[in-house]
Amino acid sequence: MAIYPDKKNGELTGRFRVELQRGKDRYRKRHDSFQEAQADEERVQVLWATGGDIHAPVVSPAAPEGMTLRRAVKLAQSILWKDMPSAPTSWAHIRDFLEFTGEDTLLDDIGTQHIRDFRDHVASLGRSKATVNRYVAHVRKFMIWHLEEGNRTVPITKQTLKFDINRETAGRLRWLSYAEEETIVSLVPANVGKLIRVAIATGCRRDELITAKLDQIEGNLLHLWVTKNDAYRAVPMSPETTAMLRELIETRTMPSRRVLRRSWERARIKMGLQDDHEFVFHSCRHTCATRMVDAGVDVLKIQKWLGHKRIETTQRYAHVTGAGLVEALALVGERKAQVTQKASNSGSPTPPPHAPHGGEMMQIDLAA
Incomplete structure (x- = not known):
């Protein structure tokens, strides 16, 4: 493999670099996705083996007339x-x-x-x-x-081909309480329980974990080269989480999709949650996001951790729990007591804070 994550000033750019050498011939090129880089590497290797020109422009084959x-x-x-x-x-x-x-x-x-x-x-x-x-x-x-690729000749526009989707309601974001986590782990096979622990700790999607390889783990960091949105990301792990993921891979006990689905479904029924259709394995990802929000992690950091392209997607996860609202009310009460105490000590009311200078106004989002 001659594909490397591209870096600029020591920081990952999210792109991938192909570097190949054969004798005095050297080939280097950057690509936006790992799949593009992999395809380019294979193309160059074939051309070298057959004596072709690696610098010739890549031309897609002509579209067959009337392609079905x-x-x-x-x-x-x-x-x-x-x-x-x-x-x-x-x-x-x-x-x-x-x-x-x-x-x-x-x-x-x-x-x-x-x-x-x-x-x-x-x-x-x-x-x-x-x-x-x-x-x-x-x-x-x-x-x-x-x-x-040139196989469809009719342009895709709103007039010719529109991909209408259903408007999804926000619905209920289901996450696991700490008690539910312990219960379901106790009801599934040991290897499935370890995968659930890893999923909650990392927030990774199911397929990102069950297809993980040892070379993706560097220290306590999990490198995800192939993701849902084709964007590389690295997920930090605790030593305990790293050990569990390593064990599942090294011992070849990583559950298959089928085993995971069946084990989760049986546990859900034993927990009396058979009618809770949102209690699925993906809830582990919701759980990771929810616990980060409750811990006060900034939503932009959560977005980067989970690998969302749009902040709106993260904000669906970063909901405010009832406990958070109670805490907010307590903070407002504490602030009011401080201001009231300060005013009584000074004998005069406290003036409101000055507005920003230069004609600028603070923008505050109020939820109705």
Whole structure:
């Protein structure tokens, strides 16, 4: 492997650098994602082996006239979502789209109504709004990839192909109390319990953990090269968490998706939470975020820790708990007592603070 995280002034840039050398020939190039860097490395190695020109521009193969969905899936299957933990799910959604829309449907003929009909079909199967939106998002990525590769010739605009998604309600963000954490860990197999501990401590997604390798662990830092949004991030761990994750990998006892799902479901029933449909393994991620908020961690740091591109996503996790509101009320009461005491000691009322100079006004967000 000749791919390295790119750095500038000692800081990671989030990009990846390909460095290859063969005799006097040396090749270096930066890419925005690990997948792009990996594909470029393979391309250069093949060209060197066959005597090709590594500096020749990369040209996508001409789009077959009238490319069908069936052909489009075969063409993209070895490239799109390559090496991504979510690849099986992404391709399952694409195959569902293929079956529903018709494998002989032409890429250029797919329009907004196709997407809406497929979205409504998935919803009719009882899928949640969030799940339906993921189906649509995967189809969107599939279509945009083919447009960029030149396989779809009709531009994707609001007039030709619109990817409508369901408006998701905020809903209830379910996290585990400390008592629930102890209970579920006691009800599942030991290796599943360790994975739950690691998930709560790190806030990592399921697939980020169950696909982790030893070379991703550096000291007490977990490097995540392949993530949901294609952005590298490093997650700090305590020595205890690091030891548990290492043990799961080294002893090859990391639970599979199926084992994890079945173990969690059985424990949920034993806990009397069979009707609590939001009590899922992803709740461990909510739990990590909630505990950081309760500990007073800045929301921007939580955003970086969890790997969110948009701060709005983090703010959904960074909800205010009832305990936080009680604490806020206590702080207001303490401040009022201090001001009142100061005023009584001085014998004159305390004037309000001066407004900022230069005509600027403080911006305060008030929640109705």
